[in-house]
Amino acid sequence: MDLAFALVGQASKRGIVHRIPPAAQLIAAAESWVRSEHAETVRWVRRIDGGETGSRLQVSLHPAAPALLLQIEEGGLVTAAAVTSPVGPGYHTFACRLLRQLGEEVGIAWAPSDAPDPSRDPTGYFASGDRQDAERGHLGWLGATLARAAAARRTAAPTIHLGTPPGVRFAVDAALATPLGPRDDEWLSRATSDPRVAIDLWPWFTDAMDGRYRLLRALSLMWLEIRWRRPLDNEERGSLEEALRLLQRAYPLDPSLPYPWREWRELLDLTGSADPNGALVAERAAVVDPSALLVGYRRRPVTIGQEGWSLTVPGTFAERRTSDGWSGGEGGRRITLVAVPADPSRGPMPPDAFLNQIAAHLGPGALDHRAGELVGRARIGTDDTSGITTGFVEGYLAVRGSAVAIRVEFDDPADWQWALDQWRSVRPA
8 A cells, every 4th residue: 555645625715706716717826836836846737627526636746656636626625635655755745845835825724634524644744744754654654565575575476566657567577666776685675674774765755855866856767767769759858858957966966976877878868968967977887887787667578557457568668548548659569458348237248258249340250369268359450541551450358357459550561460469468467
């Protein structure tokens, strides 16, 4: 279980007519304030105006943190939530202070912990403002979590992902995959008994936003997000440039830190950026042990999860998740994966019956696939509706009570076997 806080508040009446502003107006004011007051920390902000149901704001404050969520309903009821355990107590205190300041700016009174509908912070920090409460709560969570991980590893459990983004598993030969890289069993053994070892799991432990904070923020981004190839769009370029800015700002603050010199040089090559430290970076990178592990989980394949199904794809794939499903690709190859909902009134359907229902349109010439209880059906074809002929595999797979649809598209006709292999490789998670 992650460590998170959830706040409840009420927007105040204001203006000449003394009324609560519309939810969309309050969310817009919150967005404007967050962007202006925390421009260096905010990575992105997404606003969703929900009409009568209210409005929502998603705010990304750190590469290793799920977005902070703020929702305001018509009538002024406000809820805010943030998962903080992947990043550490420094992030917890920052997010709490941000919401307190936002409340003062926009006019939101946050409910105390003893209210009928209370704000909840398991560390107690939001109510007390005492940094030690946040630290104590996170260390308690971390100790219990690492103890469970150590027990699981003693029973030969595979790599445990701790604090990494949901819906993706990295290919790494280690006891733990964390936002700051893999950790082996020897580290896990030491960390379960020594908090000084354990806290190096977190990229934001102290409240200081100093050189170490900037370096660890950059490393989180480099381990989790960067694809280690030339960017395909502005979003990917933004991630590369963000990592570079963090490294460039960290070094003058503390030159003694262990900088990832080879990866820093690689970022410069991928972006074509100039760097005042360029000569130093090249010099330091040249003497790094070439056998040392390179930063970046996405240098290797990743396994994505989608509503009970999994698929292994290159770590360099660009990815997008929506309410409908997962899609990803690069270099003339594209994959879409969508779980197919079952009809609850019919009970758990056998896989063949499921496919007869959802894949009958593929026709009698469809390809079949069986692997144990897993049954698949697909067809291969071409599509020229865009004016350019592309190949595709349209496929379905099912087990009892669950099914998934996959579409694999490819520009190179020689990729047809790769496309079929992708269809056949989908598995229940």
